[in-house]
Amino acid sequence: MKKLHTLVMLLLTVPLSAASSDIDAQKIVRDAIDHWRGVSSYSELTMVIHRPDWERSMTMSAWTKGQDHSLVRVLEPKKDRGNATLTDTNSMWSYSPKINRVIKIPSSMMGQSWMGSDFSNKDVARADDIVDEYIHRILSTAEVDGHTIYEIESIPHEDAAVVWGREVLRIRDDHIVLEHSFYDQDNELVKRLTTLNITEMGGRMIATKQRMLRADSPDEWTELRVIMADYDVDLPDTLFTRSSLRNPRN
Numbered sequence: 001m002k003k004l005h006t007l008v009m010l011l012l013t014v015p016l017s018a019a020s021s022d023i024d025a026q027k028i029v030r031d032a033i034d035h036w037r038g039v040s041s042y043s044e045l046t047m048v049i050h051r052p053d054w055e056r057s058m059t060m061s062a063w064t065k066g067q068d069h070s071l072v073r074v075l076e077p078k079k080d081r082g083n084a085t086l087t088d089t090n091s092m093w094s095y096s097p098k099i100n101r102v103i104k105i106p107s108s109m110m111g112q113s114w115m116g117s118d119f120s121n122k123d124v125a126r127a128d129d130i131v132d133e134y135i136h137r138i139l140s141t142a143e144v145d146g147h148t149i150y151e152i153e154s155i156p157h158e159d160a161a162v163v164w165g166r167e168v169l170r171i172r173d174d175h176i177v178l179e180h181s182f183y184d185q186d187n188e189l190v191k192r193l194t195t196l197n198i199t200e201m202g203g204r205m206i207a208t209k210q211r212m213l214r215a216d217s218p219d220e221w222t223e224l225r226v227i228m229a230d231y232d233v234d235l236p237d238t239l240f241t242r243s244s245l246r247n248p249r250n
Contacts, residue, residue, distance in 0.1 A: 025136035025152050028171055033067075033128050035175035035204070038231035040065045044075075048223045049117050058115070059227075067128050069240040073248065074115075083115070086245040087125045095245045102242050111163050118191065118212040118222035130167065133160040139168075148173040164190075176207055189215040201229040 041064045048057045059076040073084040082097035092105040110122040134154040142149045154167045165187055170179040180193040197209035208226040238244060 023138060023141075023150070025138045025150070026131060028138075028150055028152060028175075029136055029154065029169065030128070030131045032169075032171050032175045032177050033131065036177070036206070037064045037067065038202075038204075040233050040235045041202070041229060041231045042233050042235070043229040044227040046225045046227060047115075047117060048225065050219075050221050050223070052219045063235055063239060065235050065237075065240060069237075070125065071240055071245065072124065080115075084245050085114070085121075085124060086240065086242065088240055092121060092125055093242055093245060100246075102246055107161075118214055118220065119224075123193075123212070129160075129162070130154055133157055133162060134167070149178065174205055176205060178207075191215060196223075199226075201226065202231040204231065 041062075043062045044059070045062060046057055046059050048055065056077075058074050058080055060072055060074050062070065062072045064070045068087070068089045070087040071084065074080045074082065082095070084095045086093045086095070092110070093102050094105060095102050105121055110125070111120050113119070114121050114124045134156050136152055136154050139151040139153050141151070150169075150171050150173070152169045152171060154169065156162045156164065156166075163184075164182050165185040166183045168179075168181040168183070169177055171177050176195065176198060177193075178195045182190045182192070184190050191212060191214045193210055193212050195207040195210050197207070198205055199208040200206075201208065206226065206229060209223060211221050211223045213221045
């Protein structure tokens with residue numbers, strides 16, 4: 001029986017040189033990004049930041065349009081209400097109503113924490129540079145609960161302006177990212193994003209709970225929990241402007 005179990009596991013985990021050789025790894029990554037964003041989207045979510053001695057949460061609204069535009073605005077708690085982040089093509093701005101200023105985030109700060117969470121500014125921007133600035137290959141495939149799971153290694157081109165030495169993704173055949181691991185230049189795991197729950201929202205299956213966990217601090221993590229999501233909504237271009245960032249009525 002033990003030998004049979006081992007044989008089954010070997011059959012379910014297939015190397016690239018076999019059944020996966022005709023699959024485009026770059027396309028799988030691209031489709032996952034397109035699936036998450038859609039043509040456009042509106043969502044409401046809660047971000048929970050957990051530390052060993054405290055925990056806090058924020059409720060936010062988020063809009064996306066195409067590959068280049070996104071806006072995230074904090075609704076609760078009251079002391080953080082109005083804080084917002086705008087991404088427009090390759091630029092990112094933040095707004096704080098307390099100081100009534102729009103501040104451009106320099107590229108040197110894209111790797112820093114976003115609103116004190118374990119997500120970086122780059123993570124929030126969800127830029128698709130991983131598609132074109134990385135070389136992708138399928139490490140293995142597996143059949144789990146009727147789905148094919150692709151394990152993909154993404155290594156940046158030598159001239160790519162990225163901080164990671166490599167990234168490893170586990171993507172389900174319906175384009176849901178189950179896991180996303182980030183490694184430094186010494187091939188040490190730095191952090192990992194794991195999908196904890198998948199639900200149908202807005203006419204598609206999406207990850208509705210994801211946890212970002214730093215490898216060196218297992219007791220510290222940040223979760224994003226989607227409350228609602230709608231896709232292919234009609235959003236004006238004026239929504240994704242610095243004027244709108246400062247004044248939501250515009």
